[in-house]
Amino acid sequence: MNDHPELDDLREMLRGALDDRASSERVRAVLDSPEGFDGALWRTVADLDLTGLLVPEEFGGVGAGLAEISVVLHELGRRVVPLPFISSAVLAPTALLAGDNTALAAAMLPALAAGRRRCAVVAGGPEGQPDPATWAVTAIDRRGHYVLDGMAGFVLDAPDADDLIVVARGPDGLVVAAVEARDADVDAIATTDRTRRLGTVTFTGVTVSPDRMLARDDRAIAVLSRLQSVAAFAVACDAAAVAERAMDETAAYARVRHQFGRAIGSFQAIKHKCANMAVSIETSRAALSLALDALQLDEPSGAEAPAVATAKAYVCDAAVTVCTDAVQAHGGIGFTWEHDAHLWLKRALLDRALFGSPSWHRRQVADAVLPAPSAYLS
Amino acid sequence: MPDMQTRADPVADSDADESVEQFRTRVREWCTHHVPAGWRATQADADEDAEIAFQRQWRDTLRSGGFLAPDWPTNLGGSALPLAKQAVLAEEMARADAPRLSAYQVAIFNAAPAILHFGTEEQKSRFLTGIRDGEVWCQGFSEPGAGSDLAALSTRADRRGDVYVLNGQKIWTSWAKHADWCIILVRTDRDAPKRRGISYLLMDMHSPGITVRPIKQATGAGDFCEMFLNDVEVPVANRLGPENGGWQVAATTLASERGVAIMELAERLHRMGLRHLIDSAAGWTLDDGTPALSDPVVRERLAGFHGEVQILRAMCRRLIDAMTGGRGTGAEASMIKVYYSELLQRLMDFATELRGLPAQAQYPLILSAGWESGSWLGDFLNSFGWTIPGGSNEIQRNIIGEQHLGLPREPRAPGET
Numbered sequence: 001m002n003d004h005p006e007l008d009d010l011r012e013m014l015r016g017a018l019d020d021r022a023s024s025e026r027v028r029a030v031l032d033s034p035e036g037f038d039g040a041l042w043r044t045v046a047d048l049d050l051t052g053l054l055v056p057e058e059f060g061g062v063g064a065g066l067a068e069i070s071v072v073l074h075e076l077g078r079r080v081v082p083l084p085f086i087s088s089a090v091l092a093p094t095a096l097l098a099g100d101n102t103a104l105a106a107a108m109l110p111a112l113a114a115g116r117r118r119c120a121v122v123a124g125g126p127e128g129q130p131d132p133a134t135w136a137v138t139a140i141d142r143r144g145h146y147v148l149d150g151m152a153g154f155v156l157d158a159p160d161a162d163d164l165i166v167v168a169r170g171p172d173g174l175v176v177a178a179v180e181a182r183d184a185d186v187d188a189i190a191t192t193d194r195t196r197r198l199g200t201v202t203f204t205g206v207t208v209s210p211d212r213m214l215a216r217d218d219r220a221i222a223v224l225s226r227l228q229s230v231a232a233f234a235v236a237c238d239a240a241a242v243a244e245r246a247m248d249e250t251a252a253y254a255r256v257r258h259q260f261g262r263a264i265g266s267f268q269a270i271k272h273k274c275a276n277m278a279v280s281i282e283t284s285r286a287a288l289s290l291a292l293d294a295l296q297l298d299e300p301s302g303a304e305a306p307a308v309a310t311a312k313a314y315v316c317d318a319a320v321t322v323c324t325d326a327v328q329a330h331g332g333i334g335f336t337w338e339h340d341a342h343l344w345l346k347r348a349l350l351d352r353a354l355f356g357s358p359s360w361h362r363r364q365v366a367d368a369v370l371p372a373p374s375a376y377l378s
Numbered sequence: 379m380p381d382m383q384t385r386a387d388p389v390a391d392s393d394a395d396e397s398v399e400q401f402r403t404r405v406r407e408w409c410t411h412h413v414p415a416g417w418r419a420t421q422a423d424a425d426e427d428a429e430i431a432f433q434r435q436w437r438d439t440l441r442s443g444g445f446l447a448p449d450w451p452t453n454l455g456g457s458a459l460p461l462a463k464q465a466v467l468a469e470e471m472a473r474a475d476a477p478r479l480s481a482y483q484v485a486i487f488n489a490a491p492a493i494l495h496f497g498t499e500e501q502k503s504r505f506l507t508g509i510r511d512g513e514v515w516c517q518g519f520s521e522p523g524a525g526s527d528l529a530a531l532s533t534r535a536d537r538r539g540d541v542y543v544l545n546g547q548k549i550w551t552s553w554a555k556h557a558d559w560c561i562i563l564v565r566t567d568r569d570a571p572k573r574r575g576i577s578y579l580l581m582d583m584h585s586p587g588i589t590v591r592p593i594k595q596a597t598g599a600g601d602f603c604e605m606f607l608n609d610v611e612v613p614v615a616n617r618l619g620p621e622n623g624g625w626q627v628a629a630t631t632l633a634s635e636r637g638v639a640i641m642e643l644a645e646r647l648h649r650m651g652l653r654h655l656i657d658s659a660a661g662w663t664l665d666d667g668t669p670a671l672s673d674p675v676v677r678e679r680l681a682g683f684h685g686e687v688q689i690l691r692a693m694c695r696r697l698i699d700a701m702t703g704g705r706g707t708g709a710e711a712s713m714i715k716v717y718y719s720e721l722l723q724r725l726m727d728f729a730t731e732l733r734g735l736p737a738q739a740q741y742p743l744i745l746s747a748g749w750e751s752g753s754w755l756g757d758f759l760n761s762f763g764w765t766i767p768g769g770s771n772e773i774q775r776n777i778i779g780e781q782h783l784g785l786p787r788e789p790r791a792p793g794e795t
Binding site for chain 2: 247251254255262263265266267268270271272274275276278279282283285286287289290306307309310313314359362363364365366369370371373375376
């Protein structure tokens with residue numbers, strides 16, 4: 001079902017561009033290459049203005065919104081495309097636009113929009129945890145300059161980044177700063193999902209001048225809140241897309257694969273697995289539409305958080321189930337390296353773990369919709 | 379028989395300029411004045427006759443407000459509300475914990491849509507008027523030998539002049555004891571392939587030759603029935619759709635109306651299921667004496683259900699929108715049914731487990747409370763009343779696999795189509 005008919009042109013354009021340039025063969029060739037990242041496709045995506053979708057026109061972008069982004073993420077996700085799109089085209093612009101350093105935004109956004117520079121966002125703990133209480137990256141105020149120290153793990157797209165936007169624990173709360181990636185130590189992590197690149201980022205006395213500070217105090221909390229919501233939504237869009245692809249391919253296989261003299265899709269054991277996938281996909285779409293509506297509110301109040309957290313938890317859980325069933329329904333061929341089913345499952349598993357586990361997100365929902373636990377402690 | 383004189387229904391959407399939010403305000407206001415105070419308490423002790431009387435009374439109240447037939451066209455006494463206002467009506471009725479028209483379920487969600495879609499002008503006028511005036515309908519589809527394989531039904535209808543003569547047995551005909559009319563599937567051609575020999579009739583339950591016996595359900599309630607037909611005459615004029623075209627009539631209307639029906643049920647699951655569970659659980663403790671809602675695992679489970687209920691509500695609107703806009707694949711209603719019924723079942727199961735032994739004490743199921751009587755264990759048992767009937771969830775998964783994903787049908791026995 002088509003959620004945004006007005007975005008059909010964008011969707012069609014993407015399909016035309018990606019069917020050739022992001023085929024399964026092409027994706028696999030990139031995964032086997034030392035770069036692990038498709039530079040040619042990145043140029044194409046930039047030439048199509050996709051890297052500038054969220055960037056306002058005055059900074060060289062398109063000035064579109066998250067609805068358009070969700071369409072792009074869907075088409076990229078279906079093809080498990082190895083690109084740093086979420087970090088550079090979604091999270092970095094979101095952080096720059098949510099901060100209060102207009103000059104810094106004006107300096108960085110045009111290069112991001114054009115795809116000339118790539119930016120990763122560091123806002124997690126040593127194991128990528130979303131809760132700032134776990135974080136190890138600190139910022140010390142030294143006569144107006146901040147000095148960054150500490151390590152953040154499993155940072156999405158860090159190995160391919162030119163710039164880093166860092167949310168760190170400052171002396172009196174959070175601070176958000178921009179640094180060049182070469183000022184930090186970035187080590188790529190060999191992850192099971194090879195369609196995405198994660199890295200360990202270590203800061204050792206990295207000095208940030210005041211003009212590179214994006215936000216402090218309450219504003220920094222607002223930046224982090226927006227970043228986490230948008231990140232959760234983006235990765236949920238990706239997971240839903242991967243799951244949809246897995247469903248489509250499984251149904252197609254079940255229509256043609258014959259055993260016992262008939263198509264295996266005629267057996268209820270397989271048919272009902274596929275039907276469960278369809279229900280999961282439809283409910284995931286409903287969850288994403290609620291999250292998108294919440295994120296598009298003109299004045300976010302924080303009330304949008306439960307809808308986004310629900311989407312992240314529900315969709316990512318569902319995607320792992322769908323992709324697991326896809327491997328199973330394909331039988332032996334689904335467990336081979338040459339079949340794409342393992343790419344979908346691994347990406348769904350990474351999506352589930354990125355930017356907060358389903359459990360963490362459900363606990364956010366609990367705190368929003370239930371009385372506080374402290375109400376029961378005497 | 380209910381009072382058959384025609385009365386003009388107030389038209390709820392008389393002012394098409396009324397915004398959705400103005401409509402919401404009007405419904406909310408209406409509910410504060412018309413939903414009977416404390417009805418759950420009084421209905422908890424009610425016997426079956428008192429339950430039926432209460433249902434009739436609430437139906438009349440809804441009708442006086444113009445809310446009995448929100449989706450019907452105005453020339454047939456409906457309010458022709460657009461989907462957005464139907465959704466608001468469902469939300470507000472759930473919010474006010476209005477009684478549910480359980481005894482009129484078949485009349486409103488099965489008989490009326492079938493008659494609206496396939497009826498002649500005479501049939502629409504006669505039967506829709508009757509439904510508005512309070513006739514109770516039951517559904518005679520299943521048979522002892524035709525459950526999930528509904529098309530295997532063998533109740534025969536032999537044509538003699540301008541009547542059909544019916545012989546056979548129907549089962550799971552809820553409300554047959556109290557029903558005035560029955561939508562019934564019968565075999566009118568025993569030589570044709572099984573789906574092509576079925577006709578859809580509107581049978582007067584007061585006809586001679588009908589014997590109804592109640593069947594006690596697993597919950598202890600007795601609204602299930604079996605029905606024996608012995609030379610029952612039904613006028614040919616009471617056939618809906620063409621002779622031997624009954625399968626299409628049943629299949630079309632079962633699917634098309636399920637979405638709207640569940641939109642209302644989703645709102646009730648949100649309010650009287652989930653929210654009521656959270657409010658109730660605020661007073662419960664776990665085995666170690668700690669308050670249930672202070673426990674992180676309990677909180678996480680409840681948050682998961684909260685999310686799923688919101689997803690169900692959104693899914694209903696999206697899929698109904700797709701169906702009415704002709705963008706569906708035909709399997710949307712099946713997906714809604716599967717997700718709703720299993721969510722209801724999972725939620726009630728969780729509530730029963732969380733409540734612990736006190737959930738084992740018997741509480742009355744309240745007819746007018748629908749699927750959320752407040753008795754967690756009873757509501758859990760009752761949820762099979764959604765996962766099994768109307769095409770079991772296994773049959774729905776076949777429909778989803780075949781219509782939505784293009785999977786091949788199961789092999790048929792020789793002679794089947």
